[in-house]
Amino acid sequence: ATDPDWWRGAVIYQIYPRSYQDSNGDGVGDLAGIIHRLPHIASLGVDAVWISPFMKSPMLDFGYDVSDYRDVDPMFGTLGDFDALIERAHELGLKVLIDLVISHSSEDHPWFKESRASADNAKSDWYVWADAKPDGSPPNNWLSIFGGSAWEWDGERMQYYLHNFLTSQPDLNLHNMDVQDELLDITRFWLERGVDGFRLDTINFYFHDKQLRDNPALLPEERNDKTAPAVNPYNWQNHLYSKNQPENLEFLKRFRAVLDEFPGSTAVGEVGEAQRGMEIQAAYTSDGDKVHMTYGFDFLANQPLSGTHVAQVLNDYEDGIGDGWACWAFSNHDVVRHPSRWHMDEAGLRLAAALLLSLRGSVCLYQGEELGLPEAYVAFEDLQDPYGIRFWPKFKGRDGCRTPMVWNRDNHNGGFTEGKPWLPVAMEHVNRAVSVQDDDADSTLGFYRAMIAFRAKHPAFAKGTLTVHSATPETLVITRAHDGETLVCAFNFGGEETSVELPDGDWTRAADAPFDTTEQGQTVTLAPHGAYFGVLNG
């Protein structure tokens, strides 16, 4: 029997299926390829995988635009392959979370085709339709994250429809209870197939203001690039009315009730907010009756990693999350891989991993992070991401973190495919391939394994309280405590050796920590990008 609370503090490995492992030579990864590589994931010691979308899709946003929520895209395989994937993952002790993208569908979904056909068909109200203003312009000033107005004119229906992302991603109208019921049925469909839960795409966008009120503008000094690059005017608005409406809480409760029919299942909701992020996340993960965890963007944005910034984010969570639960990530399929974003060398990226795996909350690792991969350079001719193509060259899009996984230095295309990969394999990645690092305990991969094992061995990491003891731009000292065990974690983000003071008490270096720094009484001298882990005696 599994612990129904397994997700609390779990380490979740994110797979971007297009780029993990191709098994049929078409240049795109697939489910059979993932099955083949599950032993690698299990060898890391993680608890679960999150698989980015593999449902039927025209792939205009690479699967984040679903045209059939009950089938696998033929590019990735079949439902039979998916069943086999779940079975193999479970044999290896890995839970399986899948990406559920229900804020919008693809324009190719039969629901949208029916909805756009007329204003009086059965699905006419399944999407968000509104008349043009008298001058023909869109109903209000809402913006799309991917550029331009959030409204697209439809000449068939002679109305505008709402899309927060691409024009090919029309926004589902969750104010309509039939839509909700159908989405909950889809949720049940996958739970019955054996999934252990969901990563819910953009839960903050589920509902819009029914009155379609204009969003207020932000002053330049209020703008924040946590959710979109600074070049994108999307940042210039406060999205008060286009998302996060009160109805969302009621829907998330209905969603949770379905999950509760399947004990041990869990959901992590993506909440990328530039304003009021903590308050919004707390609302969605509080009281145990909505999503189990929220996934915020605090460490996915462009601010450099400093002790004071980390301390401020952690204190905000400790003060604000209440009985909710956070899920942390430094990298994913949408942002510049963090070793490049934070300009980190080998010591720096190990320090970052140590910090991430010391946090209170659950943790997502993105494929290739365990190899220390930097962002790949992708030439304009090779770009695939429509968002990148639109804002090039000021924002280069999301392809640099989506290039194929590198398995074998000596194989064609790093062992990813026998064919032509959909995005080029990065030359700068092959020397970090799994085959190079696998048997080397001193490699980045070996370090990740050791750090994950260290986290797993001390319940204070997954279940304990977190207190920020001290912070400077270069340093951070936190304590984690659970059931009679207290750990202290000290980090040096700077490139110079430095000393920190430990909290009162008698500390001894944690013998199983993958750092050999020791204390001198109450003081620890940290190497450049060094860390120290200590256990409180007595």
Ligand code: TEU
């Ligand atoms: O991302 C939501 C989101 O907010 C992103 O648009 C993010 O701000 C941006 O990519 C940063 O560069 C989710 C998915 O993770 C993303 O891949 C999808 O494109 C998007 O939803 C639409 O489904």
